[in-house]
Amino acid sequence: xxxxxxxxxxxxxxxxxxxxxxxxxxxxxAADKKGWSVGCLKHHGHGGEPDAAKxxxxxxxxxxxxxxxxxxxxxxxxxxxxxxxxxxxILDLYVYLNVDCLFxxxxxxxxxxxxxxxxxxxxxxxxxNAEQVIAVIYRDEKLRxxxxxxxAFHADDPLAVPYLINCMEEENFA
Numbered sequence: 001x002x003x004x005x006x007x008x009x010x011x012x013x014x015x016x017x018x019x020x021x022x023x024x025x026x027x028x029x030a031a032d033k034k035g036w037s038v039g040c041l042k043h044h045g046h047g048g049e050p051d052a053a054k055x056x057x058x059x060x061x062x063x064x065x066x067x068x069x070x071x072x073x074x075x076x077x078x079x080x081x082x083x084x085x086x087x088x089x090i091l092d093l094y095v096y097l098n099v100d101c102l103f104x105x106x107x108x109x110x111x112x113x114x115x116x117x118x119x120x121x122x123x124x125x126x127x128x129n130a131e132q133v134i135a136v137i138y139r140d141e142k143l144r145x146x147x148x149x150x151x152a153f154h155a156d157d158p159l160a161v162p163y164l165i166n167c168m169e170e171e172n173f174a
Contacts (some may be wrong), residue, residue: 006095007039007094007095007099007100007101007102008100008101008102008168008171009091009101009102009104009112009113010027010101010102010103010104010112010113010114010115010134010164010168011103011104011105011106011107011108011110011112011113011114011115012024012027012103012104012105012106012114012115012117013105013106013107013108013114013115013116013117013126013130014116014117014118014119014123014126014137015119015123015126017119018117018118018119018123018139019117019119019137019139019155020105020106020117021042021059021105022155023115023117023137023155023160023161024040024042024060024063024103024105025059025060025063026063026160026161027103027161027164027165028040028060028063028064028065028103029063029064030161030162030165031064031100031101031103031165031168032063032064032065033064034165036100036101037066037067037098037099037100037101038064038065038066038067038099038100038101038102038103039065039066039067039068039094039097039099039101039102039103040060040063040065040067040068040069040102040103040104040105041068041069041070041071041090041094041102041103041104041105042060042069042070042071042104042105042106043070043071043072043104043105043106043107065103066097066099067094067097067099069090071085071090076090076093087104087107087110101168108126108129108130109129111131111132112132113132113133113134113167114130114131114132114133114134115133115134115135115136115137115164116130116133116135116136116137117136117137117138117139117155118136118137118138118139118140118143119139119140120139120140120142121140121142121143124143124146127148133148133149133150134150134151134164134167135150135151135152135153135160135163135164135167136148136150136151136152136153137152137153137154137155137160138152138153138154138155139154139155141154151163
């Protein structure tokens, strides 16, 4: 294991175009304002290698991430290429880079705390197999008032990001 400390890890999961990247930008900006060193990692799950010119790493960096990466088909865009990266290998790299918190977009089956983004009612099935969900962010007004068993926020609710940052502070990881 590389030298450094283990960051608080929060996954943001949801289907394509649900708002995951936007939520990660908001979280990165809020954590950066707290003075935390922020890492962001996106899993490029749409097939093929990520395009360096068209990836979200720049968005995360502009939001305040000290370290940002996107991985797909074995290519980790930090200008490093390997046959196949496991999530654990990538996490070791981020530990070495000494970030306080790491927001991960994707890797739905991983074991870390999660925020589930729901674009529509059809996406609710995503919760059936998701473990360690700490909050739901929904975009469809039809989901307002639905009980998910965890705190739920509309995507435009200004209380969502502060709630998640508070959860991180309570865990004493950052």
